[in-house]
């Protein structure tokens with residue numbers, strides 16, 4: 001049994017980020033599927049957020065802390081660029097994902113379909129419509145940032161891509177299909193989909 005354990009629901013974008021980092025680095029791990037309010041999780045993650053993380057007796061919460069630990073504690077391929085400017089750009093996008101993309105794309109939109117809170121159990125149109133302009137702006141910014149580049153920071157896949165991609169991945173599955181208007185974002189998702197790490201971490205969704 002691997003001594004690295006990731007605790008959380010595999011549908012969570014942040015759980016997927018932590019798993020993708022392990023997969024890309026070739027670090028064996030066990031996924032313990034559980035929700036954010038379970039007792040085992042809250043003993044590790046006191047704010048009730050997934051993922052939680054264990055490496056032997058060492059415990060962590062917060063995805064950025066987890067992937068940075070993976071980055072420095074294991075002799076494994078790096079997921080941050082060596083170049084100072086590219087590395088800073090990676091953190092620029094990680095911060096944008098944490099502070100802006102998650103709120104608009106996941107809280108304001110994806111979760112409105114996954115856990116509908118509108119009348120008659122339907123997606124809450126008011127909340128979705130409110131999130132739309134922010135998401136469209138974020139996608140336009142990302143599309144421009146990618147330009148002809150494959151990855152967000154430097155010439156190789158980095159942690160920046162692993163934070164952003166799981167959030168973007170749900171968008172083509174929803175009725176608005178927002179990435180359709182953003183070819184560079186769509187190309188990025190197509191490139192991610194070719195990676196074994198991506199296939200191994202596909203969220204278990206109904207009908208898949």
Ligand SMILES: N[C@@H](CCC(=O)N[C@@H](CS)C(=O)NCC(=O)O)C(=O)O
Nearest residue numbers: 012013014036049050051062063064
């Ligand atoms: N700051 C946390 C955020 C993690 C997070 O928001 N996880 C979501 C799932 S993607 C969650 O636990 N949501 C449950 C809730 O808010 O009750 C991190 O970076 O790990």
